[in-house]
Amino acid sequence: MTILVTGGLGFIGTNFILGHLAAGGDRVVNLDLATYAGNYGNLAHLPPEKHLFVRGDVCDRGLADRLLAEHRPRAVAHLAAESHVDRSITGPESFVRTNILGTFTLLEATRAHWEGLPEPERAGFRFLYVSTDEVYGSLEPDAPPFTELSPCLPNSPYSASKAAGDHLARSYFRTYGLPVLVTHCSNNYGPYQFPEKFIPLMIINALAEKPLPVYGDGRQVRDWIHVEDHVRALSLVLDRGVPGETYNAGGLAECANIEVLGRICSILDLARPRQGGARHMDLAVHVTDRPGHDRRYAIDSAKLESELGFRPQYSFPDGLAATVEWYRTNPAWVESVTSGEYREWMRRQYRQEG
Ligand code: NAD
Ligand code: TYD
Numbered sequence: 001m002t003i004l005v006t007g008g009l010g011f012i013g014t015n016f017i018l019g020h021l022a023a024g025g026d027r028v029v030n031l032d033l034a035t036y037a038g039n040y041g042n043l044a045h046l047p048p049e050k051h052l053f054v055r056g057d058v059c060d061r062g063l064a065d066r067l068l069a070e071h072r073p074r075a076v077a078h079l080a081a082e083s084h085v086d087r088s089i090t091g092p093e094s095f096v097r098t099n100i101l102g103t104f105t106l107l108e109a110t111r112a113h114w115e116g117l118p119e120p121e122r123a124g125f126r127f128l129y130v131s132t133d134e135v136y137g138s139l140e141p142d143a144p145p146f147t148e149l150s151p152c153l154p155n156s157p158y159s160a161s162k163a164a165g166d167h168l169a170r171s172y173f174r175t176y177g178l179p180v181l182v183t184h185c186s187n188n189y190g191p192y193q194f195p196e197k198f199i200p201l202m203i204i205n206a207l208a209e210k211p212l213p214v215y216g217d218g219r220q221v222r223d224w225i226h227v228e229d230h231v232r233a234l235s236l237v238l239d240r241g242v243p244g245e246t247y248n249a250g251g252l253a254e255c256a257n258i259e260v261l262g263r264i265c266s267i268l269d270l271a272r273p274r275q276g277g278a279r280h281m282d283l284a285v286h287v288t289d290r291p292g293h294d295r296r297y298a299i300d301s302a303k304l305e306s307e308l309g310f311r312p313q314y315s316f317p318d319g320l321a322a323t324v325e326w327y328r329t330n331p332a333w334v335e336s337v338t339s340g341e342y343r344e345w346m347r348r349q350y351r352q353e354g
Contacts, residue, residue, distance in 0.1 A: 001026035001027070001074050002026055002027045002028070002029055002071045002072065002073045002074065003020070003025070003026060003027075003028055003029070003073050003074060003075045003076070003077060003238075004028075004029045004031065004067060004068070004071065004073040004075070004076045004077070005017060005028050005029070005030050005031070005076075005077045005079065006030075006031045006032065006058050006076070006077070006078045006079055006080035006106065007032055007038070007058075007078070007079035007080030007081060008028065008030030008031075008032050008043070008053070008079070009030065009032040009034055009037075009038030009039055009040055009042060009043065009053070010032070010037050010038050010079065010080070010083070010194070011037070011083075011188065011190075011192050011193040011194060011197075011227065012079055012130070012188060012227055012230060012231065013030070013032070013038075013079045013080075014039075014042040014043060014192045015190065015191070015192060015227045015228060015230075015231045016077065016079065016231040016234055016235075017030065017043060017046075017051065018043075019228060019231040019232065019235065020231075020235060021046065021050055021051070023235070025235075026074070027049065027050055027051070027052070028050065028051050028052070029052045029054060029067060029071050029073065030043070030051060030052065030053045030054065031054050031056055031058065031063070031064075031067060031080070032053065032054075032055065032056075032080060033055065033056065033057050033058070033080070033098075034055050035082075036194075036339065036341045036342060036345075037082075037083065037084075037194050039192070039333075039336065039337050040053060041333070041336055042192055052071075054067060057098075057102070058078075058080045058098065058102035058103070058105060058106050059097060059098065059101050059102045059105050060105070061105050061108065061109055064105060064106055064109035064110075065109050065112070065113070068109060068110065068113040069113065072121075074121070074124060074125060074126070075125065075126040075127070075128065075238055076106065076110055076126075076127045076128065077128045077130065077234065077238060078103065078106055078127065078128065078129050078130060079130045080098065080102060081098060081099050081102075081161075081162065081165075082094050082095045082098050082099060082158070082161075083158065084158070084194075084196050084197065085134075085156045085158045085159070085290065086196070086290060086349060087158075087196075087345075088156055088157035088158035088161070089156065089157065089290065089291060089292075090348075090349075092157035092161075095157050095158055095161040096157070096161055098161075099158075099161035099162055099164070099165055100161050100164045100165060100168075103129065103164075103165035103168055103169070104168055107127070107168055107169065107172045107178070107180075110127050110178065111172060111176050111178050114127075114178055114179075115176075125179055126179050126180075126181060126238055126241075126243065127169070127172075127178055127179060127180045127181070128180075128181045128182075128183070128234065128237060128238050128241075129165060129166065129169040129180060129181070129182045129183070130183055130185070130234065131162050131163075131165060131166050131169075131182055131183060131184050131185075132159065132162050132184060132185060133146055133184050133185060133186045133187075133223070133248065133250070133297050133299050134154065134155075134156070134158065134159035134162065134294065134297065135152050135153075135154050135159050135162055135163040135166055135184065136150045136151070136152065136153060136154075136184070136297075137151075137152075137153030137154060137155050137159075137294065138153075138155060138294035138295045138296060138297070139295070139296040139297060139298055140295075140296070141221075141295075141296060143296075144300065145223070145250065145298035145299050145300040146184070146248060146297070146298065146299055146300060147248065147300045147302075147303070148184070148245075148246045148247070148248055148303055152166065152167075155292045155294055156292055156294075159294075166182055166184075166246075169182050170182065170244075170246075173243060173244040174244070179243035179244075180243060180244065181237050181238065181241040181242075181243060181244075181245065181246075181247070182245075182246040182247070183233065183234060183237055183246070183247050183248070183249055184246065184247070184248045184249070184299070185225060185230050185233070185248075185249040185250070185299070186222065186223035186224065186225050186249070186250040186251055186297055186298070186299045187222040187223065187224050187225065187251075187297070188224075188225055188226070188227045188230050189224055189225075189226060189227065189319065189320070189323055190226050190227035190228060190319065190322075190323050190326075191227070191323065191326045191330075192227075192333070193227070194337060195327075195334060195337070195338065195342075196342070196345065196346075198222075198257065198260070199224075199260065199264070199320075199323065200323075200327055202260075202261055202264050203264055203268075203323070203324055203327045203328070204327060204334055205283070206264065206265060206268050206280045206283060207268070207272070207327070207328060209274070209283065210283065211283055211284075211285045211350075212261060212265075212280075212281075212283045212284040212285065213285055213287045213350055214257060214258060214261065214284055214285065214286050214287065215257070215286075215287060215288070215289045215290050215293060216286070216288075216289030216290075216293065217258075217286070217289075218256065218257045218258030218261070218286065219256050219257070219258065219295075220256065220257050220293060220294070220295055220296065221254050221255065221256050221257075221295070221296040221297070221298070222254070222255065222257070222260075222296075222297055223250045223251055223252075223253060223254050223297055223298045223299050224251050224253045224255060224260070224316055224319075224320075225249065225250060225251030225253070225312060225314075226251065226312065226313075226314035226319035226322075226323075228313075228314065229249075229251060229312040229313055229314055230249060232310070232313070233247070233249040233301075233304060233310050236304070236308045236309070236310055237304075237308065240308050241308065242307075247301075247303060247304045247307075247308070248299045248300060248301055248303065248304060249299065249301050249304055249310065250298065250299025250300065250301045250312075251299075251312050251314070251316065251319075252301075252312055253312075253315075253316035254296075254298050255316065258284075260320075261281070261284060262281060263317070263320055264280075264320065264324055265279060265280035265281040265283075265284075266281075267320065267321055267324045268280045268324060268328075271324065271325070271328060272328065287350070
């Protein structure tokens, strides 16, 4: 048996494939464009009979048709996306292309393939669309967490493009009966996350004694989930979720950015004290806020818990400590992903720090 994963060279895709294979899962065909965010080195050690990497674009209909016909996967797990909010603000077009047109293309190819499948393959087939809590927009400080019934109110080009994917996925279930599952997860952290995102960026900058850029007042709240908990949730939904349903996954760990940074700095103060008794937190600088910055996200995972038995296994303090340690002890990985393109992005995005 085979599953087709898109975006498998990225942060969550890598962890999903590693978790899936470690649990004895079936062979993976991994369709990924290997953009700046994808790193083949993450999975290069996997044997070819377990993992086949195909470099390609999810907008390429012919390629999707060929992969589905050739490998006859029992499921598609669609993770490929442009995923960084700041990049969506400076350049939204690739988000519309990959996240909307790419999702549409994959849905169309999958529908054509699925309609031609004999039973029982057809009944057992699944299409998992991995979405985000950001489609729900921003929560007031005292509002209850997002549920699957919260209105879709995206605020950034990233979240709007992911929401468009949600709507397309839903429509393919309602209109064509394609067995689609949708997940909305909160902010992930853990190994292999590209260091443009908050937690790895702060760890790596702190280790390099560089400024730690905090947007605005740093009081924005995110609900942090360890990526290994997220990929466990994805496997549960893929294996036992009900087609047409949506499942929210959160980490039970709401925390303001400035507090997350304080925790990272305290861990580093112990693990790698700075010279002269200085604190890592002294490197923090408040910079201009992100336009349209969502103030708070929080996820209610009660449905996933009651229907599929999901509970995050990492506490935020333990998961964060393990994550800091991973980046501290894997400088070669950091060096390998921080290409010239990444350095140019950092120069443009954080020019206010010089
Ligand atoms: P990522 O940016 O680390 O990885 C994205 C991957 O998609 C990369 O390997 C990239 O090469 C690939 N890709 C990009 N455009 C492509 C294209 N046109 N064709 C084929 N491959 C392409 O992202 P991530 O953090 O791993 O997120 C994975 C998925 O999970 C995304 O759909 C994202 O919206 C969703 N998600 C992420 C988070 C989070 O906190 N990171 C939370 C909830 C949901
Ligand atoms: P990010 O990791 O980009 O995820 P998202 O925007 O999808 O939630 O950012 C997490 C939070 O950290 C968000 O409130 C923006 C903030 N942030 C900073 O304060 N400084 C930074 O340099 C970055 C990248 C993010």
